[in-house]
Amino acid sequence: MSKTSKAARSSRAGVKTAGPATGKKKKKWDFRDIATWGPEKHEPGAVIPESGTADQYETGGWRTERPIRDIEKCNDCMICYWGCPDSSIVVKDGKMVGIDLNHCKGCGICAEVCPRDAIEMENEIQARKEEEV
Amino acid sequence: MQEITEIRWHARGGQGAVTAAKMVAEVALSQNKYFQAFPEYGPERSGAPIVAFTRLSDGPIQIYSAIEHPDYVLVLDPTLLDVVDVTAGTGENAVVIVNSEEDAADVGTRPEMSGKRVYAVPATRIALETIKRAIPNTPLIGALVRVSGLFPLEGVMDEVRDSLSKKFPEEVVDANLEAVKRGYEEVSGI
Amino acid sequence: MTRVALTGNGAVALALKQVEPDVMAAYPITPQTEIAQNYAQYVADGAVKTEYIAVESEHSAMSSAIGAAAAGARTVTATSSQGFALMWEMLYIAASLRLPITMPVITRALSGPINIHCDHSDSMGGRDSGWIQLYGEDAQEGYDNAIQAFRIAEHMDVRLPVMTMIDGFIISGAIGPLETVADEDVKNFVGEYQALNPLLNVEQPVTVGAFDSLGGWYFEHKVAQNRAMENAMGVIEEVGAEYGVLTGRDYAHFKTHEIEDAEVVLIAIGSAAGNVKSVVDQLRANGKKVGMMKVRTLRPFPYLQIAEALSGARAIGVMDRADSFGAQGGPLYLEVRSAMLEAQSRPQIFNFIYGLGGRDIFPNDIESAVETLERAAAGEKVSPTRHYLNVREG
Incomplete structure (x- = not known):
């Protein structure tokens, strides 16, 4: 919307006559100065020309308790994977390989649903201290 | 001022008044006239008294209110004469065409018909004898054409043939054409 | 140009058929019913390739239309009265997502007392929803506006939904003469639809309908909506004039x-x-x-x-x-x-x-x-x- 070409301003703008289906061209936003953007700079309809943008929104900082997994007890049953509301159980080749701490909010559902008590919730500050050591 | 011919149809739900108003519209279309056909809107219940309207003109019609002072009143069911005043709003020279076994002179003795030009046609009997169903609309159109001279009979017959032959076999088309023709011939009061 | 005898509803349904949008999502309601019925018949007869979504309410009709339009489909719906009222929250969403949906509205009173007849309470209530509103006098204008609506809505400087009104019963149910435009002329006039940021373009994944918080850009998007409305002022006239060249019936505001x-x-x-x-x-x-x-x-x-x-x-x-x-x-x-x-x-x-x-x-x-x-x-x-x-x- 920001730069409307002269051609697009004609009354037939919006009517496709030739060429590939639109939207095929990759758009990439440089949104370093987005805080200052006026109405014309955004895509119409508040569309964000990227998908999965929730990934960029790190919610790990909300956490007061951190899930700690006991690798000895875990048998990769994946019940924690289905229970996690934030897709923070990291899985690779059918194995539970860890927890995405950038997004885990520390809700404790994984610890609650684990049938083998392989996940325990630990105080976040305590966990960070242990991490530093 | 623009000349607009206004027709009001009285019938009971299911007797084909709306279809008749539509057929007259189709005829008008084929004669390059302007037209408007609309029912009095409301719940449609078979047997309940209903009213439909037709406007005809040589130019575009831009008035959309119900017809208050019709030039022609067509009554598809004689029993309605005792239920509604079919002449309401009509002027001195208004034409009333009634589907009736009675003669026009007898229908004309009713007090509300005083001063009107009254015609009668046994449309239900004609319908039963031609199309074998008690739907009196086509004979009544024949009577209207005769009384009003709004359209040539051949033009009406052509239009009825064209529109019906898209949907119905030849004997049904012929029966309807016969119904229009007999309505045209058997209307009394001319 | 051919002259036919049709009801106002029949005329509008014919216009939609000639445009042949990708998706029609509609719920029948008096006095719009004939449009939903006729269009469903066109689909059943194979006369159009449109995907007809038979929804369970008008809220769903507009929601489906929004989903289809966001996916990249040229989309229509149609409604009246209480159905229009039930669409209420979705009307604003269609407009704010800048989806060029078009919608014939067959105007009818809002209850109560319960009433099925014509007035403009329904569409007038939606005049601040962000939709462009065009009112027609008769079946011809309803037909002509329904066709032009696509060009106005889909113009890249506008990209707003358009509703086109005709009076319930008085026009929608009355048979009158209609001058139709040839199918191919309608198709050429509206052109092929060009979706903007469609969800179904896997080459360019997009996010539609994201949450916008206090520090966000809600206000800027609202200003953008109004600027699109200002752009529409000229576009409606251009499209109306071009339609006049095609049909001899030109349209202004x-x-x-x-x-x-x-x-x-x-x-x-x-x-x-x-x-x-x-x-x-x-x-x-x-x-x-x-x-x-x-x-x-x-x-x-x-x-x-x-x-x-x-x-x-x-x-x-x-x-x-x-x-x-x-x-x-x-x-x-x-x-x-x-x-x-x-x-x-x-x-x-x-x-x-x-x-x-x-x-x-x-x-x-x-x-x-x-x-x-x-x-x-x-x-x-x-x-x-x-x-x-x-x-x-x-």
């Missing part, structure tokens, strides 16, 4: 009749404009200096043009088929009265509310409105400014 030397002017919207025009012709024949204006575009409202066109009038009567309870007058009255602050002159402006719940309007009702205006034009201070036509006051 409004149409005036006998207005040049008119001392009193009546303004109407919808089918009543025809009734008013007939009365104006009659009064002109009697030497009265009466004129009229038929408004087509209510959103965006062409207030500068209207103020200019009315600047010679000494008294103006605005006819509303909807009331705005507790306001100074009906919706069109408020618009016109406000617009006239841009004019050099200060005519007295009256509101004539008529036809609520399908109450008929007759020539003598319109003549009585003209009489009121004539007294004002002669210098009499007439009050009140709000009048009801053909209402029982016993």
Whole structure:
């Protein structure tokens, strides 16, 4: 919307006559100065020309308790994977390989649903201290 | 001022008044006239008294209110004469065409018909004898054409043939054409 | 060009068929039913390739239309009255997502008391939802507007949904002559649809409908919506003129009749404009200096043009088929009265509310409105400014 070409301003703008289906061209936003953007700079309809943008929104900082997994007890049953509301159980080749701490909010559902008590919730500050050591 | 011919149809739900108003519209279309056909809107219940309207003109019609002072009143069911005043709003020279076994002179003795030009046609009997169903609309159109001279009979017959032959076999088309023709011939009061 | 006999609904359904959108999501409601029915029949007969979504409510109709349009489909729906009201929250979402959905609205009263007949309470209530609003007088205008709506909505400077109104029953249920445009001419006129940021383009994944918080850009997006409305002002005229070249019927924001030397002017919207025009012709024949204006575009409202066109009038009567309870007058009255602050002159402006719940309007009702205006034009201070036509006051 920001730069409307002269051609697009004609009354037939919006009517496709030739060429590939639109939207095929990759758009990439440089949104370093987005805080200052006026109405014309955004895509119409508040569309964000990227998908999965929730990934960029790190919610790990909300956490007061951190899930700690006991690798000895875990048998990769994946019940924690289905229970996690934030897709923070990291899985690779059918194995539970860890927890995405950038997004885990520390809700404790994984610890609650684990049938083998392989996940325990630990105080976040305590966990960070242990991490530093 | 623009000349607009206004027709009001009285019938009971299911007797084909709306279809008749539509057929007259189709005829008008084929004669390059302007037209408007609309029912009095409301719940449609078979047997309940209903009213439909037709406007005809040589130019575009831009008035959309119900017809208050019709030039022609067509009554598809004689029993309605005792239920509604079919002449309401009509002027001195208004034409009333009634589907009736009675003669026009007898229908004309009713007090509300005083001063009107009254015609009668046994449309239900004609319908039963031609199309074998008690739907009196086509004979009544024949009577209207005769009384009003709004359209040539051949033009009406052509239009009825064209529109019906898209949907119905030849004997049904012929029966309807016969119904229009007999309505045209058997209307009394001319 | 072919002349056919069709109801207003039949005419609108035919226009949609000729455009043949990708998706139609509709729920039947009186008096729009015939549109949903006819279109479903077209689909069943294989006459169109449109995907017809038979939804369970109008809220779902508009939600489905939004989903389809966001996916990249050219999308239509149609409704009336309570159905329009049930779409309410989704109307705003369609407009704010800038989806070029088009929707014929067959205007009908809102309950209660329960009433199925014509007035403009439904569409007038949606005038601030962000949709472009075009009103037609008869079946021909309903057909023509339904076709033009696609070009207006899909213009890259606009990208807003468009609703096109015709009067319920009075027009939607009446059979009249319709001049149709050839199928291929309609297809060429609307052109192939060009989706903007479609969800189904896997090459360019996008996010639609993201949450926007306090530090976000909600305000900027609302300003962008209004700028698109401003752009639509010119686009509606361009498309209307181009349609005129194709069909001989050109369209602007409004149409005036006998207005040049008119001392009193009546303004109407919808089918009543025809009734008013007939009365104006009659009064002109009697030497009265009466004129009229038929408004087509209510959103965006062409207030500068209207103020200019009315600047010679000494008294103006605005006819509303909807009331705005507790306001100074009906919706069109408020618009016109406000617009006239841009004019050099200060005519007295009256509101004539008529036809609520399908109450008929007759020539003598319109003549009585003209009489009121004539007294004002002669210098009499007439009050009140709000009048009801053909209402029982016993």
